[in-house]
Amino acid sequence: MMIANVGSPVLPGFRVEEAVEIAKTNKKVVLGPGLRQDKDDMVIVCKSGVLRKKHPNTFWVDCYQKRYVPNRGEIVIGIVVQKAGDIFRVDIGASESASLSYMAFEGATKKNRPDVNVGDVICARLLIANRDLEPELICVDSHGKKAKLGVLHEGLVFNCGINLVRKILNPKCAFLDLLAKEMSFEMAAGMNGRIWIKGKTVKQTIALGNAILAVEFKSNDELKDLCDDIGSYVAGFS
Incomplete structure (x- = not known):
């Protein structure tokens, strides 16, 4: 199995040994798009592209793609396509739409619901992004503030x-x-x-x-x- 080096082209199956060695020192390693950890704790490349690293210990594969694969924590631009009870369905360009609760907005309560309609453009953060679960969005930061997220008007x-x-x-x-x-x-x-x-x-x-x-x-x-x-x-x- 080939070893992947930062800044070099990689193919699916390459091993990122640098990330494994850092993890052995009990330092936190963040794996971004294009990388996965197998059952033996080995970091494996799963997309073709160029291996990148961001200080201190974040690794990902930079690849040219148009199909979006949701990743937890990323900011996305979505379009509200359906409103079902307390949940909005949002198209984020992935294989399935994401859910957005009316409670995921700053100051939202049962009596004070956000003004969101079908067709609105939403800037949101991915709270859940798992291949076995439906993507879930939020429009607040870790402090419960809007932080420039929410409905984008006109434009x-x-x-x-x-x-x-x-x-x-x-x-x-x-x-x-x-x-x-x-x-x-x-x-x-x-x-x-x-x-x-x-x-x-x-x-x-x-x-x-x-x-x-x-x-x-x-x-x-x-x-x-x-x-x-x-x-x-x-x-x-x-």
Whole structure:
């Protein structure tokens, strides 16, 4: 069985011995998408891609995919597709819809229910993500606060590759900072390959969406020119 090294391409079946050695020192190791632990406590790669590591001890496989596999704790953008009693059914782009209780909102009570309707766009966090259980969402943080989660009003929602979401959310990517210098906007990015964007006008919102989609195939050196171009383009409508 091949040994996987951080930063190198990997295939299903490769072993991540670095993660196992860290775990032997009683340090906490977090396994992200593309990795699993077998019955012998060996960490095995289950997706093709590039093995990544984040300080201190988080490992995952960076792979190009459009089909979303839910992972606990991730932020996702969903669309409410059904309301059944006290539960909302939310499409998050996975193999099955996720459930969202009306009590999973800040300040929600039996008398003070959140204003959520079919068709609404929701920014939520995955509370339960298990292959044997239905995904479950919440719209509060660990302190019970909204923390920018909940219903997203107006704006534009579009699908993209999960790799693009990871790229623009990477602290080393200066795209969002550069774009914010050109115009003001609101954005929510879900790890399920969906992005919600809202500019001051409809034309700005569409331009922002096109700019974000173009980032996937741009190098860091090309991002400033892209933001300058989109700023000049939008200025032509003002």
